[in-house]
Amino acid sequence: MQSKFAFVSYIISFIFFLGCLSQVAxxxxxxxxxxxxxxxxxxxxxxxxKATDDRLEKKVRKxxxxxxxxxxxxxxxxxxxKGFLFDTVTYPYLSRIFNQILEKNSLDKNRFHFFxxxxxxxxxxxxxxxxxxxxxxxxxxxxxxxxxxxxxxxxLGHYLLNHVNNSIIKQLEKYNSPEFIAxxxxxxKQNYDTKDKLEALLMNDAFDRRYHSRDQERAADSLGIxxxxxxxxxxxxxxxxFDLLGAADEIRPACSIQNFFKxxxxxxxxxxxxxxxxxxxxxxxxxxxxxxxxxxxxxxQRRMAMQFCFSKNPxxxxxxxxxxxxxxxxxxxxxxxxxxAYSKDSxxxxxxxxxxxxxxxxxxxxxxxxxxxxxxxxxxxxxQKSHTLYSIVSNQYIAKSDNDEYNKLLKLxxxxxxxxxxxxxSSYYQNNKSLITASAEAINNFNKLKN
Amino acid sequence: MFSEVKDVTxxxxxxxxxxxxxxxxxxxxxxxxADKKNLIYKLNLVDENLNDLGTxxxxxxxxxxxxxxxYDGKNFCFKFWDEKxxxxxxxxxxxxxxxxxSSELKINYKPGSHDYKxxxxxxxxxxxxxxxxxxxxxxxxxxxxAFIISYVDGTSKASWQTTYEPEGKSKVMLPTFxxxxxxxxxxxxxxxxxxxxxxxxxxxxxATSTKDGSQxxxxxxxxxxxxxxxxxxxFEGDKIxxxxxxxxxxxxxxxAPDGMAFLEVDRTGKLLKSNFKTFEESLSxxxxxxxxxxxxxxxLYIHDIVRTNHNTNIVxxxxxxxxxxxxxIAMAVLSQGNGGGVAKLKIENMVVIxxxxxxxxxxxxxxxxxxxxxxxxxxxxxxLQPYLLAFMANGWGWMDYMYTLKSDDNSEITFSxxxxxxxxxxxxxxxxxxxxxxxxxxxxxxxFPIKNPKATFSHLFPAKTNxxxxxxxxxxxxxxxxxxxxxxx
Numbered sequence: 001m002q003s004k005f006a007f008v009s010y011i012i013s014f015i016f017f018l019g020c021l022s023q024v025a026x027x028x029x030x031x032x033x034x035x036x037x038x039x040x041x042x043x044x045x046x047x048x049x050k051a052t053d054d055r056l057e058k059k060v061r062k063x064x065x066x067x068x069x070x071x072x073x074x075x076x077x078x079x080x081x082k083g084f085l086f087d088t089v090t091y092p093y094l095s096r097i098f099n100q101i102l103e104k105n106s107l108d109k110n111r112f113h114f115f116x117x118x119x120x121x122x123x124x125x126x127x128x129x130x131x132x133x134x135x136x137x138x139x140x141x142x143x144x145x146x147x148x149x150x151x152x153x154x155x156l157g158h159y160l161l162n163h164v165n166n167s168i169i170k171q172l173e174k175y176n177s178p179e180f181i182a183x184x185x186x187x188x189k190q191n192y193d194t195k196d197k198l199e200a201l202l203m204n205d206a207f208d209r210r211y212h213s214r215d216q217e218r219a220a221d222s223l224g225i226x227x228x229x230x231x232x233x234x235x236x237x238x239x240x241x242f243d244l245l246g247a248a249d250e251i252r253p254a255c256s257i258q259n260f261f262k263x264x265x266x267x268x269x270x271x272x273x274x275x276x277x278x279x280x281x282x283x284x285x286x287x288x289x290x291x292x293x294x295x296x297x298x299x300x301q302r303r304m305a306m307q308f309c310f311s312k313n314p315x316x317x318x319x320x321x322x323x324x325x326x327x328x329x330x331x332x333x334x335x336x337x338x339x340x341a342y343s344k345d346s347x348x349x350x351x352x353x354x355x356x357x358x359x360x361x362x363x364x365x366x367x368x369x370x371x372x373x374x375x376x377x378x379x380x381x382x383x384q385k386s387h388t389l390y391s392i393v394s395n396q397y398i399a400k401s402d403n404d405e406y407n408k409l410l411k412l413x414x415x416x417x418x419x420x421x422x423x424x425x426s427s428y429y430q431n432n433k434s435l436i437t438a439s440a441e442a443i444n445n446f447n448k449l450k451n
Numbered sequence: 452m453f454s455e456v457k458d459v460t461x462x463x464x465x466x467x468x469x470x471x472x473x474x475x476x477x478x479x480x481x482x483x484x485a486d487k488k489n490l491i492y493k494l495n496l497v498d499e500n501l502n503d504l505g506t507x508x509x510x511x512x513x514x515x516x517x518x519x520x521x522y523d524g525k526n527f528c529f530k531f532w533d534e535k536x537x538x539x540x541x542x543x544x545x546x547x548x549x550x551x552x553s554s555e556l557k558i559n560y561k562p563g564s565h566d567y568k569x570x571x572x573x574x575x576x577x578x579x580x581x582x583x584x585x586x587x588x589x590x591x592x593x594x595x596x597a598f599i600i601s602y603v604d605g606t607s608k609a610s611w612q613t614t615y616e617p618e619g620k621s622k623v624m625l626p627t628f629x630x631x632x633x634x635x636x637x638x639x640x641x642x643x644x645x646x647x648x649x650x651x652x653x654x655x656x657x658a659t660s661t662k663d664g665s666q667x668x669x670x671x672x673x674x675x676x677x678x679x680x681x682x683x684x685x686f687e688g689d690k691i692x693x694x695x696x697x698x699x700x701x702x703x704x705x706x707a708p709d710g711m712a713f714l715e716v717d718r719t720g721k722l723l724k725s726n727f728k729t730f731e732e733s734l735s736x737x738x739x740x741x742x743x744x745x746x747x748x749x750x751l752y753i754h755d756i757v758r759t760n761h762n763t764n765i766v767x768x769x770x771x772x773x774x775x776x777x778x779x780i781a782m783a784v785l786s787q788g789n790g791g792g793v794a795k796l797k798i799e800n801m802v803v804i805x806x807x808x809x810x811x812x813x814x815x816x817x818x819x820x821x822x823x824x825x826x827x828x829x830x831x832x833x834x835l836q837p838y839l840l841a842f843m844a845n846g847w848g849w850m851d852y853m854y855t856l857k858s859d860d861n862s863e864i865t866f867s868x869x870x871x872x873x874x875x876x877x878x879x880x881x882x883x884x885x886x887x888x889x890x891x892x893x894x895x896x897x898x899f900p901i902k903n904p905k906a907t908f909s910h911l912f913p914a915k916t917n918x919x920x921x922x923x924x925x926x927x928x929x930x931x932x933x934x935x936x937x938x939x940x
Contacts, residue, residue, distance in 0.1 A: 193491065195483045196508075276859070279474065281496040281527065282505035282548030387899045389937045395500045417890075417917070418939040 033082035033118075041079075041113060045072045048129040052165060060172035067168055071127065082345050085116040085136065085338055090331050094134055096322040097149050101156065104230045112159075118342035120355070122248040126155040128164035136339040140332050141248055144319040146233040147241040150224060153231075157223035163216045174205070221302060225309055235315030242303035253405045255361035257412060266427050272415040273408040275399055336362070340372075349376055349383075350393035350413060354406045370435040377425040378438075378446045384418045385449060422449055463517040466913055467496065469524060470580050471757070471857045473913050475499050476920075477529075479517040485510045494529070499915040501933060507548040512536060521578040521586050526551060526605030528586040530578050537562075539590055541578070543605035554603040554610040560593035567591050569623050570598075572846060581631035584661060585609070589626045589638075597624040600636065600659055613664035615640070615657065626657075629684040629693070633661055635718070637691065639681040640669075641703070651701040654680055656693060658720060668720030672712075677727055678703060679712040682756040683764075690723065691716050692808065694756055694764050697727050705839040707750045711766070713810050728810035737815035738802065748772050751802055752841045754852045760861040763813060764806045765889055767866040769852050770799040770817075771844075773837040774824065796825040796837070796844050798851060801868055803887055803894055816894045818887055820870040821880075825849040853884075858916045864889040865917065865938075870898055884911055884919060888940045895940035903934070 035041065049068045053061055078084065085091055098114045101107075112130045117123075120137040127133075132155045134148070142148045158164065174180055187197045228235070261268045320328070340355035356373045363369055383389045395414065399407035416424070425446065429436060467475040475498045483491040489510050494517070496504040514534040521528045531540040536557075543552040560567045570591040579587040585604030592599050592614055603610040615624065621642035629637040636659045644651040658667040672679035672695070680703050681695035692715050696708035710729035716722050730751065731740060739746040751768040758764055774797045801818040825844045828835075835843075844850055853867040866887040873880050881900040888895050902909040906923035914920040914935060921934045 192484045192486055196491070279496075279498055279522070280504055280546045281544070282507060284503040284505050384937065384939060387936050387939070390934045395935045396502050398502055414937070 030082075032085060032087040035079050035084065035086055035115075038076075038079060042072075042076065044113065045075075045129055052128070056169065057173075059176050060169060063172050063175075064168060068128070075127070075131070082342070083118060084133075085118050087334065087338075090136075090139070090334050090338070091116050093323055093327065093331050094139070094148070097145060098132065098134075098152050100322055101149060101152055101227060101231055104232070105156075105227050107156075118338055118345075120339040120342070122245060124151045124155050126158045126164070128159075128162070128168070130159055132156060132159065136335040136342075137248075139335040140339070141244050142241060143244065144237065144325070145321060145323060145328060146235075146238060146317075146319045147244070149231060149233050149321075150228055150238050150241060153224035153227040154220050155224075156227055157220035158216065161216070161219055161223060163220065167213070167216075218305075221305065225306070229315055232317045232321045233315075234317040234319055235310035237319060238310060239303045239307040242299040242306065246299035246303075254358050255405075257357065257405050257408045260357045260360070261424075264428055264431050266424055268412065268424075272412050275402075275407055275411050278399075333363075337368075344372075344376075347392055348394065349379055350410055351406065352376055353380070353413075354409050357409070365435065367435045367437055370432045371437045374425070374429055374432070374436050374438050375442045377421070377428060378442050378449070380413065381418065381421050381425055381449050382445060384421060389413070426450065462492070462515070465517075465520065467520045467522050467527065468580075469522045469859075471855055472859055473499055473856060473915050474522045475504065476501070476912070477517070477520055482508070488512065490515070496527070500935065501920075505548055507544065518576045519578045519588075521580045523580045523586065523605070524583040528578055528580075528603065528605070530576070530588060539588070539601070541586065541588060541601060541603045541610075543586070543603055545605055551605040552603050552608045552610055554601050554612065556590055556599065556601055556612055558590060559599070560591045564593060566593060566596055566623055570596075570625065573625050574598075574627075579628040579631065581633070581636065581661060584631070584633040587628060587631060587636055589628070596621060598626050600626075600638070600664065602636070602661065602664060609662075611664040613659065613666075617642070617655075617669065621653075627681070629656070629681055630686065631661065632686060635659065635667060636661055637684045637693075639672075639695075641680070643704070644701075652678075652703050653701070654678065654703065656681055656684070656716075656720070667718075670716065670720040670722070672714070673701075674714075674722070674725055677712065677725075679714065680708075681714075682753075683758060685758055689718055691718070694758075696753055697729075702836075704842055705836040707838045708753065711806060711810050713808060726810045728806075728812075733806075733810065733812045734804065734815060737804070737812060738817060745770065749799060750837055750841065752838075752845065752850065754845070754850075755855045755866070757855055757857060757864050758861060759805075759864065759889065762808055764808075765864060766802075766804045766806065767852065767855060767887070768802045768804070769850055769868075770802060771796045771837070771841050771850075772799075773797075773840060794828045794840065796840055796849070798823055798825055798844075798849070801852065801866070801885075801887060803866065803889070805889075805892075814892075814894070818868075818885070818894075818896055820851060820868065820885065821872045823851075823871060854913055856913060856916065862890065863916050867913070867919070869901070872898075874898060874900065886917075886919070886938045886940060888917065888938070897938045897940035899936065899938075906932075 049065065049072070053065065056064055094116055095114050099109065102109055102112065112132060115131060115133045117133050117135045119135045121135045122137040122141045123135045124138050125133050132152060134152065138151060139148065142151065183201060184198070187194050187201065190197070257273060258268060258270065336359055340352055340359060343352040343355060353373070353376045356369055356376060360366070360369045360373060379392065380389065383392050393413050394410065397407060397410055429446070461478065461480045463479040465477055466473055467477055475496055478495045480493055481490050482493045485491045490513055492509045492511055492515065493506050494509055495506040498504055511531065512533045512535060516532045516534070517529055518532050519530040526543050526545050528541055528543045531542065533540065539556045539558060541554040542550055545551045574589060581587060583606070585602060585606070588601045590599045590601065595616060597615040597617065599612055599614045601612045617624070621644060623643050625641040625643065627639040627641070629639055631637060638657045638659065640655050640657050642653045644653070654672045655669050656672060657669045659665070660667055672681060676699060678698040678701055679695045680698065681693045683694050685692045685694070692713065695712050697710050697712035698706060699709045700706055708730070710727060710733065713726040714722060715724035734740065745751065749770040749772045752771050753766055753768045755767050756764055774795050799822040800820055802815065803818065804815040805813040807813055826847070826849055828840060828843070851869045853869060855864065855866050857864045868885045868887070870883045870885045871880055872883060874883060882902065883898040884901050885896065885898045888897070901911055903921060903923045905925065907926035909921055909923045912920040912922065917938050919936050919938065921936050923932045923934065925932070
């Protein structure tokens with residue numbers, strides 16, 4: 001999640017180039033989010049679960065089934081909630097990169113499913129069943145096809161090495177082992193401080209898993225390189241992807257909030273953007289153990305390892321195999337728009353507004369961006385009027401730094417009263433009305449709010 | 452995942468305030484047994500947006516309660532009450548959750564005594580904050596019916612306790628924290644002479660040294676025929692300005708105030724300047740008056756006086772009058788005096804008044820809300836003066852005013868209240884949360900229904916500036932939501 005809004009600076013340069021493209025499909029229709037092979041996919045999930053089941057010891061089978069069924073249910077639910085993109089440009093393009101890796105490595109296509117997650121996280125991930133997923137955030141961050149291909153090879157590495165299943169089964173075996181059960185019983189027998197001791201036992205276990213998880217990442221990198229070597233991609237620029245993944249955490253937006261309003265000649269008091277000094281009380285509890293592509297073992301270490309590998313044994317090829325720079329640029333524009341649209345579909349209008357402000361700086365004359373900004377402002381005013389702003393604008397976001405522009409926007413929305421928000425929306429409409437193609441409903445709603 | 456401890460007993464939940472600014476919330480819960488005598492508690496803090504700040508594990512006695520908390524900009528202070536040992540502990544933690552200072556006080560009163568009950572009914576258990584110079588607490592002292600001031604500071608690690616020992620005797624002495632800094636703590640002291648029917652009080656301003664707890668001065672606020680009850684105080688260079696309500700008799704609990712009082716004193720307690728403005732002369736331009744009172748026989752019950760960021764003071768008040776309850780009278784006659792109450796208060800609009808430092812009204816506004824009757828007063832108090840009834844009604848939670856909050860820099864001040872009106876002409880009557888907001892020299896109002904229509908029940912907590920925290924319970928889904936609702940005004 002950390003990289004949700006990480007529009008790394010290098011994007012800016014090719015975005016200017018993108019702006020010159022005469023036409024790019026931007027508007028996504030609902031059918032773009034429908035997986036046509038859903039029924040077949042459900043059977044595929046069931047079949048892979050059963051295949052693993054047959055190899056498992058009876059004592060862990062029940063728990064394993066429960067974990068996998070829960071995961072499958074969540075996955076199917078997300079497929080039904082517009083969580084993945086199946087459009088006619090991005091999905092086929094990325095699928096071709098993926099299929100090309102399978103073909104060159106003589107891997108059976110029927111063992112895999114490839115999805116594009118609409119999230120702006122700079123990430124890719126895989127499931128134990130052979131489902132490999134690439135986030136739109138990764139698409140907008142990688143420089144070329146070869147870096148995307150390497151990311152997918154890494155995820156394939158996880159699957160082929162059976163990392164997910166091995167971890168789950170190993171964990172279940174441990175929890176069912178006589179030693180672990182005896183440790184739990186011994187703690188429970190004690191009269192005092194039992195909860196802390198149980199927590200410590202589980203915490204040790206979590207660190208142990210984390211340690212092994214790092215080993216798995218190194219193994220996935222190694223096998224990923226082997227798979228990659230069989231493709232027609234070049235190895236020279238590959239290690240740079242780790243710099244991009246590392247930089248994804250740094251907040252370097254294309255446009256600051258203050259500048260956006262300045263360009264619109266809307267005066268915003270700097271104080272309204274300034275978050276208060278954050279208090280602390282020891283260390284806040286981490287909600288989850290973070291695990292994603294960029295939070296694997298240190299990016300710089302992985303870059304060095306990969307650089308060493310490809311310099312010692314160079315891999316010649318091309319940075320583009322199934323497409324070209326222009327095609328990837330077009331795909332990136334769709335990705336930028338769709339990851340923003342996903343925030344809107346997820347009812348996160350605060351983040352959507354932020355993404356639109358960034359997209360506006362890349363495409364300053366884009367009618368769709370201007371119109372969506374106006375629509376979003378009107379929605380924010382409406383929600384504010386009905387006292388439901390909390391349902392569309394996050395108030396629990398924790399800033400990554402003092403310069404976190406998304407946090408500044410949230411602070412601004414938190415500070416502006418309804419009258420001020422209506423004034424800002426009105427000024428924005430006046431400045432851009434020749435480009436705004438807002439719906440009659442939005443105009444009507446706004447007029448009602450003004451009155 | 453480890454933060455979700457399910458098998459726990461929640462002891463106390465509440466807000467963390469830096470004076471009138473909400474900084475966050477605390478959960479204090481019993482986690483495990485430490486040994487035969489002690490329990491392991493967890494003290495979890497979240498910020499004003501409900502983001503986790505951290506959890507501290509504390510070992511303490513079984514009968515521990517977390518009574519009050521405060522934040523001074525650097526450190527947190529927690530006030531614990533141990534019912535078995537009869538002690539009050541003030542513990543100060545820094546932002547790394549390390550204990551940096553503490554103060555323990557063995558109480559000097561019987562918790563069931565009549566005098567303590569009177570004291571505790573009128574003195575909130577709150578901790579008070581001296582800028583970023585530490586925390587102050589007041590505790591009843593039964594031997595002389597006065598109080599003990601406890602001070603603790605996390606930065607200097609200093610702490611002291613001092614007993615207020617004035618000359619003469621009173622029924623009870625009630626402290627009200629006015630203001631404080633690194634040099635002085637100002638407390639208004641009301642010395643109630645006898646019972647409530649009499650209601651006579653002598654009031655003074657006590658100045659205590661922050662450094663060592665020694666008394667700097669104790670000045671009476673009886674000036675000529677003016678009897679001033681201070682509500683807050685402001686430090687301005689070497690001077691202190693005390694703002695309060697002025698009464699024309701000693702019966703400050705039973706009679707309506709005559710107007711506002713502004714006193715300027717030096718650091719030794721010498722009166723430099725005084726200024727009195729009656730409500731009649733200052734308010735008549737803004738509110739309808741007749742026969743020296745508000746029209747239709749209403750009084751103003753003053754809830755709070757707050758200083759703004761540009762040296763004006765805002766008074767928040769509620770209109771009320773005493774009414775006879777027909778049904779109550781009938782019941783009293785039928786039951787030969789043993790029935791329900793005969794007196795009620797009619798409680799009406801909110802009133803906000805902005806004064807300059809010379810006591811001139813800059814603006815005053817009546818904020819309409821539906822008028823309603825209070826609960827019936829017991830017969831034994833039914834004949835009391837209206838203002839004393841209002842004082843009691845306020846203590847029993849019968850008035851609609853809720854609380855006052857402000858922003859860090861005093862540029863925004865909000866007064867919250869409850870209203871039972873229709874929000875739209877065609878809407879049903881609902882129980883609404885109302886907020887009067889003072890910002891940019893203007894008063895604006897917003898209201899919304901307290902209950903989320905989809906929830907089984909809803910409860911509101913004070914929140915950061917211009918927000919209120921709505922906690923909703925959904926019985927069918929067995930779900931609890933916490934929505935930070937932003938007000939529109």
